[in-house]
Amino acid sequence: MDKVFNGDVASLDAELLQLPEVSPPITQAIRDLAEKLFDQWLSLPETNNLVRYMLFKAKRGRSLNVSGASPSTNAAARNSLPSMFPAGNKPPLSQENPSGSPRLKKQKTDLPALGSPVKLVNDPGEDLIPQFYFQNGPPPSHELKEECLFRINQFFSVHMNGIQIHEFRRVTKEICKLPSFFSTALFRKIDVKCTGIVTRNTFVDYWIIGNMLTKDIAAQIYTILKQPNLKYLTQDDFKPVLGELLATHPGLQFLQSIPQFREIYESIIKYGNQALSYKIVDRIFSQVPRKFTSKVEGKMGYEDFVHFILSEEDKSSEPSLEYWFKCIDLDANGVITRNEMQYFYEEQMNRRACQGRRRVPFEDILCQIVDMISPRNKSYFTLCDIKGSKLSGCVFNILFNITKFSAFEGRGPVPTRQVDENPNWTEWDRFVHREYIKLYMEKNVSSGSVWQWDGSLDDDSDDDWDGSLDDDPPS
Numbered sequence: 001m002d003k004v005f006n007g008d009v010a011s012l013d014a015e016l017l018q019l020p021e022v023s024p025p026i027t028q029a030i031r032d033l034a035e036k037l038f039d040q041w042l043s044l045p046e047t048n049n050l051v052r053y054m055l056f057k058a059k060r061g062r063s064l065n066v067s068g069a070s071p072s073t074n075a076a077a078r079n080s081l082p083s084m085f086p087a088g089n090k091p092p093l094s095q096e097n098p099s100g101s102p103r104l105k106k107q108k109t110d111l112p113a114l115g116s117p118v119k120l121v122n123d124p125g126e127d128l129i130p131q132f133y134f135q136n137g138p139p140p141s142h143e144l145k146e147e148c149l150f151r152i153n154q155f156f157s158v159h160m161n162g163i164q165i166h167e168f169r170r171v172t173k174e175i176c177k178l179p180s181f182f183s184t185a186l187f188r189k190i191d192v193k194c195t196g197i198v199t200r201n202t203f204v205d206y207w208i209i210g211n212m213l214t215k216d217i218a219a220q221i222y223t224i225l226k227q228p229n230l231k232y233l234t235q236d237d238f239k240p241v242l243g244e245l246l247a248t249h250p251g252l253q254f255l256q257s258i259p260q261f262r263e264i265y266e267s268i269i270k271y272g273n274q275a276l277s278y279k280i281v282d283r284i285f286s287q288v289p290r291k292f293t294s295k296v297e298g299k300m301g302y303e304d305f306v307h308f309i310l311s312e313e314d315k316s317s318e319p320s321l322e323y324w325f326k327c328i329d330l331d332a333n334g335v336i337t338r339n340e341m342q343y344f345y346e347e348q349m350n351r352r353a354c355q356g357r358r359r360v361p362f363e364d365i366l367c368q369i370v371d372m373i374s375p376r377n378k379s380y381f382t383l384c385d386i387k388g389s390k391l392s393g394c395v396f397n398i399l400f401n402i403t404k405f406s407a408f409e410g411r412g413p414v415p416t417r418q419v420d421e422n423p424n425w426t427e428w429d430r431f432v433h434r435e436y437i438k439l440y441m442e443k444n445v446s447s448g449s450v451w452q453w454d455g456s457l458d459d460d461s462d463d464d465w466d467g468s469l470d471d472d473p474p475s
Helices: 024-042 045-060 118-119 142-156 169-175 179-191 200-209 215-225 233-250 251-253 257-266 268-274 278-285 303-314 319-328 338-352 361-374 381-389 390-398 402-407 419-423 427-446
Strands: 335-337 378-382
Touching: 024 045, 024 335, 142 169, 142 200, 169 179, 169 381, 179 200, 179 215, 179 233, 215 233, 268 303, 278 319, 278 338, 278 390, 303 427, 319 338, 319 381, 319 390, 335 338, 338 361, 338 390, 338 402, 361 378, 361 390, 381 390, 390 402
Parallel strands: none
Antiparallel strands: 335 378
């Protein structure tokens, strides 16, 4: 018995463990064998699952009683791991007969059946991770659903047969909490069969059962506007909303008659108190930055004017920078050179002289522009250079907008109150704010109201406007 056991552990008989006192070499062999047995037990899938489950319970301070383990009279034995030895919680002890020979007792070596940890975790009372992903959005809470259903029932109680499209605006505003000019698009989205009627049940199916109630406003608008078979919005998707906005908002009534409005922007040279140079206007009407959508030759359409005014009033956006880059790039080779900038600046310098301002040589202006843009190659500017600088808009103003050039030249070190109070506003936000204040003041003056502006949008009439296009502006 001096040899170490190197056989197949799986075929080992449990009787080998019941041995009399033996010499140290044999004791070491038995220890090695026991370790192999223990490793064999740990490698069993049932054991691995059981140990992981018990660790799960131990971390939560729960009892470690395991289904399938043999009961014992003491608490320590009840909380112990199941043993390889089926007859009890302890390995059988060797017993000697009076003659001193060992008496071996045959025992079965079958492992106890261990409960599945998956089943145990799913037992009642166990903590489960709640569902956190819903493909179509989370369902509404009971309270939110009941509150919405109450408002729906109130409204449809007087429209038992459903409502038509001209009555749907209140549903859009009061129940869906969306601007009323989304009314037509939402109505058509629900009325898929084009019956001209939306009933209570069809509205509930779309708005509550379809989980529209729990989506944020951006997701709601996206879902309403997009085509069923697409995962993105196209330009045509916005046309119903813009059409209803133009038709219903009192502040935009002048746009309903496109021919008259075309007369306002057929003369772009007058825009911004004649701020733009003739050369840049000529480039715009040559359709260099963008082809006109107007069907009339040489005329700018409404959509073309929108692109122009967005580019002119917010030169910080990438579409605007691309628009003006194309205008200045005379030979359309993808770079702006010294000669191309000088071509536009010459008119600016002459206009400054007519206003009684000092002529600034182009060489001085060019040095300033290079410092503002910091191009990779100082011989020319690329579109990448233009987009990489926060001062590119000012460069374009220097070249063709005399009013904004003068404002930039005379700027002070202290930011204006508007910039200071609204640091996250874009240039377009500031432009719209200024234009609104102008219209607000003109309307008060024409109505004979005494009004002084303190920088807010409030007056003594408490007729506040929240900046949305859904309600009438203050009067």
